[in-house]
Amino acid sequence: xxxxxxxxxxxxxxxxxxxxxxxxxxxxxxxxxxxxxxxxxxxxxxxxxxxxxxxxxxxxxxxxxxxxxxxxxxxxxxxxxxxxxxxxxxxxxxxxxxxxxxxxxxxxxxxxxxxxxxxxxxxxxxxxxxxxxxxxxxxxxxxxxxxxxxxxxxxxxxxxxxxxxx
Amino acid sequence: xxxxxxxxxxxxxxxxxxxxxxxxxxxxxxxxxxxxxxxxxxxxxxxxxxxxxxxxxxxxxxxxxxxxxxxxxxxxxxxxxxxxxxxxxxxxxxxxxxxxxxxxxxxxxxxxxxxxxxxxxxxxxxxxxxxxxxxxxxxxxxxxxxxxxxxxxxxxxxxxxxxxxxxxxxxxxxxxx
Numbered sequence: 143x144x145x146x147x148x149x150x151x152x153x154x155x156x157x158x159x160x161x162x163x164x165x166x167x168x169x170x171x172x173x174x175x176x177x178x179x180x181x182x183x184x185x186x187x188x189x190x191x192x193x194x195x196x197x198x199x200x201x202x203x204x205x206x207x208x209x210x211x212x213x214x215x216x217x218x219x220x221x222x223x224x225x226x227x228x229x230x231x232x233x234x235x236x237x238x239x240x241x242x243x244x245x246x247x248x249x250x251x252x253x254x255x256x257x258x259x260x261x262x263x264x265x266x267x268x269x270x271x272x273x274x275x276x277x278x279x280x281x282x283x284x285x286x287x288x289x290x291x292x293x294x295x296x297x298x299x300x301x302x303x304x305x306x307x308x
Numbered sequence: 309x310x311x312x313x314x315x316x317x318x319x320x321x322x323x324x325x326x327x328x329x330x331x332x333x334x335x336x337x338x339x340x341x342x343x344x345x346x347x348x349x350x351x352x353x354x355x356x357x358x359x360x361x362x363x364x365x366x367x368x369x370x371x372x373x374x375x376x377x378x379x380x381x382x383x384x385x386x387x388x389x390x391x392x393x394x395x396x397x398x399x400x401x402x403x404x405x406x407x408x409x410x411x412x413x414x415x416x417x418x419x420x421x422x423x424x425x426x427x428x429x430x431x432x433x434x435x436x437x438x439x440x441x442x443x444x445x446x447x448x449x450x451x452x453x454x455x456x457x458x459x460x461x462x463x464x465x466x467x468x469x470x471x472x473x474x475x476x477x478x479x480x481x482x483x484x485x
Contacts, residue, residue: 154365155365156366180390181389181390181391184389184390184391185359185389185390187362187366188358188359188362188363188365188366188389189355189358189359189362190358190362191358191361191362191365191366192324192357192358192359192360192361192362192363192365193358193362194365195310195323195324195358195361195362195364195365196324196326196329196354196357196358196361221351221354221355221358222333222350222351222354222355223349223350223351223354293349293351
């Protein structure tokens, strides 16, 4: 677990699934092309948990320290078929966007991947049009380093992070 | 949790490893995977292996990865993703290792484990009417056709019902020492 001033970053667990399903059923996910039915979201979630067992690491769920509510996910991600090791983040409840939670989580996670995990480079793949996440990547010190086309044929922007020492 | 390791007479059933994921990916690239939704690209097959591992973390049970003499030979166990009406006992043994009774042995061990440890059962198995080798396995396991299941991607599927736990019958698996 990683603890930041306002957040607990904890292993993904079943209790986090409903907020993820709600997010993927909502308009923000639809705008990014991520819309998914509840059973598809459940399947994705199981795959992310299995990612942890196959790779030894997985994104963390993000919980508010003040009341334990589920805010989203943030963490290291490198599934088969993805070119580079990634640090990813999502804020799930609409009401928790814009409060700096993703920044707070991502900065702690960058310290974790470059420190404890010993990564030498990390990127964030960000969809064209997702200016909120691109802005966050820049605030974290990342710079755009071209684009990458996923195995599914979607072009995304590559933001490369500078090494962070926690 | 992750899968425990259990043993049957000739087989080891345990958690996913990189070697098992690679063997599964290789299998999913071939037409032989048509009864489990293949062929599938590398990325999708890897995700399938990851989902199997994720089921253990979410439910406390899921598919075991099967080894014979240290080699990955398949995947067998209880599959119960969120959208299914009931848990299914499912088995895949890769073609190079078929014909030796591995599927029957592994599925019986996994079924016994599910009955003893989880109190599940009687379990079902969903089998394509064209999948003759799997139908033979179901018959050897004592399962009987219960009725048609909803067709999936143009495949005609039957739902087989396994016998329930038999009292007084010793399980066919043991835990790793």
